[in-house]
Amino acid sequence: MPMSTTTRNGTTLAAGVLDAVVVGAGLSGLICARTLRRAGLRVGLLEARERLGGRMHRRATAAGIPVDLGGQWVGASHHRLLALLEEFGLRRYPTFYDGDGVFLWNGVPHRAGVEHDFAASLLFFRPAELGLPPAELDAALAVQDRFQQLVAQVPPQAPWATPGAEDLDRTSVAQWLERQGAGELAGYPLAWLTRMGGSGGFESHESSILHLAWTQAVAPQHETPEAWLVEGGVAQVAERLAAELAGLIQLAAPVVSIRQVNGRVAVGCADGSVIEAGTAVVAIPPPLRQAIHYDPALPPQWSGLLQRSPMGSMVKVLALYPRPFWRERGLNGLGIGNLPTLELTVDSSPPGGPGMLAGFIAGERAVRWQGLPERQRRQAVLADLQAWWGPAAAEPLELVLHNWNGEPWSGGAFTSFLTPGAWTSYGRIWQQPHQRVVWAGTEAASRWPGYFEGAIEAGLAAAEQVQTLNGLGGCCAAG
Amino acid sequence: MPMSTTTRNGTTLAAGVLDAVVVGAGLSGLICARTLRRAGLRVGLLEARERLGGRMHRRATAAGIPVDLGGQWVGASHHRLLALLEEFGLRRYPTFYDGDGVFLWNGVPHRAGVEHDFAASLLFFRPAELGLPPAELDAALAVQDRFQQLVAQVPPQAPWATPGAEDLDRTSVAQWLERQGAGELAGYPLAWLTRMGGSGGFESHESSILHLAWTQAVAPQHETPEAWLVEGGVAQVAERLAAELAGLIQLAAPVVSIRQVNGRVAVGCADGSVIEAGTAVVAIPPPLRQAIHYDPALPPQWSGLLQRSPMGSMVKVLALYPRPFWRERGLNGLGIGNLPTLELTVDSSPPGGPGMLAGFIAGERAVRWQGLPERQRRQAVLADLQAWWGPAAAEPLELVLHNWNGEPWSGGAFTSFLTPGAWTSYGRIWQQPHQRVVWAGTEAASRWPGYFEGAIEAGLAAAEQVQTLNGLGGCCAAG
Incomplete structure (x- = not known):
């Protein structure tokens, strides 16, 4: 296969050979590419969609x-x-947030003001104003307290180092609630957090209490996201970044393979074209990373983790x-x-x-x-x-x-989660590059993963790793 | 992109246009291709690996x-x-199986003969001969009995129609055992089944009791697998089948896309070549199906299911x-x-x-x-x-x-499993084709999935579906 910086449909990503090719032009990939380019590297950006921005759209x-x-x-x-x-x-x-919101419980509206201290709230509401049965409310707040105590014990970059991590990771959120004897209302705040609260669209039987606690440790609700x-x-942010990178981005170019030979990467697109570079940054959600064939293959630890990271x-x-x-x-x-x-x-x-x-x-x-x-x-x-x-x-x-x-190039929203047991069995590898393949995308962040802020953090971290791998030292403190 | 029956490296899969292209030359794909060919169809077979046979090797x-x-x-x-x-x-x-086996429990060997009636055994051993503490043994057999009662209620093709399916699917195997008050020995047979007993290499916190019961309903241990x-x-079986299909198989041809246009499929390979056919059969394990880009896209129900089907x-x-x-x-x-x-x-x-x-x-x-x-x-x-x-x-x-x-083209062994909740939320679609894309591979079988027998069943069923889609009526009762 021909090595080049020109894709088959004719776009020349850069003159000469690239230092880095970024896969995925969501916020994280855009930030990474811009940072590298500003540091003087020759960068190309490949995007599967006909549009830019990913989940920033x-x-x-x-x-x-x-x-x-x-x-x-x-x-x-x-x-x-x-x-x-x-x-x-x-x-x-x-x-x-002025005035009251409504907590709708079993068809009955409960009007209350917003409590910005999340830990003192019932899902952002002032508990005393909700007019819920006191015993049920107290039970709910007690469960929430126990959960917050757990959140405080989770190290953001190493949830497997949480005290009792293995048992917590084998315990689904639903099972943990069952152990607390939580009734319907007492269980609801955590069930809501799994689905809606920054964790991202999973059910309380789909992931572990360790993972849920980690999501809250790394993206604290009390910081008012x-x-x-x-x-x-x-989404104008992505558009502005893209404008700055005009000419370096190839749209409609799904990446199907990344081969590493002689300390370089060869990134293959669906149309058969191959882009050569010093490093590849894969800035797409974890389950989609499986759509790329890696040679050498991803270690089994990575494969196991990605298979356990649905959106x-x-x-x-x-x-x-x-x-x-x-x-x-x-x-x-x-x-x-x-x-x-x-x-x-x-x-x-x-x-x-x-x-x-x-x-x-x-x-x-x-x-x-x-x-x-x-x-x-x-x-x-x-x-x-x-x-x-x-x-x-x-x-x-x-x-x-x-x-x-x-959306096949997202696979869901707004972030991926880990299935029970995945953090402690497979998770230690979650931020480690695969030789000259570096991971970005919001899920790679250890602060605000699942948010745009995490996408930026991960993009900057990837840019740092690229610099190191290319033997250029750190460069990239600012966005 | 050029449509052809010739891959870029020069192999001509068939003269003229193909009726079906089979993706994956494991046992299931081989059986499907042979069946179609014997029915007079023009068939091509694309295999990502340099070798044939998949998990039959x-x-x-x-x-x-x-x-x-x-x-x-x-x-x-x-x-x-x-x-x-x-x-x-x-x-x-x-x-x-003559003579005794050994059940090793907490470092102590317990010698006993084989009991071929699985339901009357403790993991294939004659319980009375094991010399285990009677109370613990009875507790283990009682848990096993309750599980077998559940197995008897699972419809092989529609586990979501099991009585109480939603709760059973939200309950991990570990959680179900916790509800039974099962101690270590009492819980072991089910934990062993999740890892070793035909279900395939998952832990009791990784899947639901509904899924485990389904694996036993569709692949009964008492039939002596x-x-x-x-x-x-x-593996000679795969080799013989492949020999019969010589000239129709393209090795080292990972499929990266399947486009459906005008009632036909265009199957794109990593090298940029495109094979046109009337129908595509995707005969690879569920998580690997995500490595193919489908146009039109897979329905979100499929995407959700595949993301919840790790190996x-x-x-x-x-x-x-x-x-x-x-x-x-x-x-x-x-x-x-x-x-x-x-x-x-x-x-x-x-x-x-x-x-x-x-x-x-x-x-x-x-x-x-x-x-x-x-x-x-x-x-x-x-x-x-x-x-x-x-x-x-x-x-x-x-x-x-x-x-x-x-092995990146297997992703694990010996079969995929569904994570908690996946059967009842996403599973109804599990055997449904995506327009002219038909699924094979052992995981698509409703009898002996995860076994070679299931691979054959799924391959034959796919061949039937291809015939129907190509407007040719059923053809393919025999293997």
Whole structure:
């Protein structure tokens, strides 16, 4: 096979031979490529899709309103992402938390204010205001306390070093709750966290209590990960980065093989073209990494880990209304609860723009929902929006339903999780390169994995590793 | 991209356009291709490896003894495989079960005869002869009884229709045992079945009690799946099938994409060549199916299921001795028990040949073992062989250690399993084709999946589906 920097469809990624080829032009890959290029390396970026940005992706609604179909929030402590917004002159506005939200429990709405100290809240609500039966509420808070004690013991980069890690990793979240004697309400906050709380779309029987505790240790809810929104959509960050890398990116170029010979890599694309470079950065979600054939083969430890890293199941919902009508009743649009389809809504109305509620369908709910005929899908979402926000919610100007599970180059959203036992049996290898193949993508981060902030961290870390592997020393502290 | 029946390296798979292209030349793919060809269809077979046979694979030891590195046994009710042996004139001989085996429990050997009625046994041993503490033994048999009652309720083609399926699928095997109050010995038979008993190399926290019950419903241990061995190795079956298909098989041709256009398929290989056909049969293990890009994309239900179908972790051990010395002490070589590395040995000495013990390292034991330096790997195996069969076992003529977890085109052995919740959330689709893409491979079978017999069943079923899709009606009752 010919080695070149030219793909078959004619794009020349760079003059001469590349120092690094980055696989995947999501946020993490873009950051990595930019960092390397700024350090003077010759870089190429291969993207399987016809578009850039991965899970950082926006589109305009029919009415021309730009909306983020993937992640949309910026956290209070997402310093790297905040710095990028600043660099690109993108304006942010605070998520609207004034007034009360609604905790919907078994069909009954419980109105309460937002408690920003997560550990003192019941899923972000002020417990005392919820009007739930005191005994059930106390039981729920007690379970949450025990969980938070566990979270505090998990080392972010080495969850297998948590005291009692093996047993915790063999214990599903559901089983741990069973051991606590947790009833339905007491078990709900953790079940909600598995599906919705940054962990990403799995059910409490699908992963271990160790993994769930790790997700909270590395992405602490009390740091308010949904603090800010970005005017025009956060996905502009990916677009700006891509613009800076114009000419270095090849779209519609799925990578099918990475061969390592003589201290270099040869990256094969689906069209048969081969790109040669000093190092490869694989910046795609863990389950998709299996779609690449590695020669030499990935060690069995890696193969075992990747096979035990499914993506969460997640559908993004955006409902646009003429105005944020819920605010008129002193409500902030924060809805959490055990409805059949939507388990979360958040006000993400742009300043002066239409009213907008973002919502999520996760885990088994998403699987059931995606099996429905299209009309019923819409109806199921509208029914739940109404349950929270009343009859006015039934008539959105526009209802955007984006099923990430149907995107083959994502495989789900918004992050992957590890199945029970995987951390302690296979996990030690999770950040280790495979010779000259380096891993990026948000899942490779040890802080805010599953978030854009983690994608940036992982992209920068990969850039560092590339520099080291190419014998150039560290370069890349700044994004 | 050019459509053709010629791969880039020059092999012409068939004159004219193909009716079907089979991806994967393991037993299932070979059977499917042969069946279609005998029905008059033009067939091509693409294999990623440089060799044929997949998990049906033998090699000669240093002393020239042919040994099966993958599966080796033929079951008493494996009628299709028995018919192939007959067709090819391959000679079989019964597995040696005369005399006593050894159940090794916490370092203590318990000698007992083999009980062929599995449900009345403790893992194939006559319970009364084991000399175990009666209370512990009774508890173990009681748990096993409850499990067998569950097995009897599982419909082989639709485990999600088992009474109480959702709860059973959300309950890990370990959690189910915890609910039974099972102590260590009482829990061991099911833990052993998850790792060794045809289910294939997973731990009791990695899958659900529903899945384990299904594996036993579709591959009943009481039908004696290890009844026969084949002189010269069962893998000769794949070799004979391949010889019949000479000229139609392309080796070293990993498939990277399957595009469906105008009622036909275009199968793309890693070298950029594209093979056109009426139908594609994907005859590879479920997790590896994700390495192919499908256009149109796989439905999200398929993607979710495949991401939740890891391969078991399994290492095959073959220890050759000048003669089957254990028989001289009235022992049959059947060793089962909680040793640190090997949990099973079976006498597989060829008639008149050397003594041979086959053994397995499975699940977490395999993961730990593969992380050891090579010398320690060998020592760990020899230590356990000695624990069972005495000092003479420490000096094999040859010790073959084959780690299937290190084979990228297998991803593990001997079959895939489903993670908790996957059957009821995603499983209904498990045998459904994706338009003109049909699934084969042993995991697609509803009888003896994970065994060669299942591979044949799935290959034949796929051939039927191809005929139907190509508008030719059924053809293919016989193998």
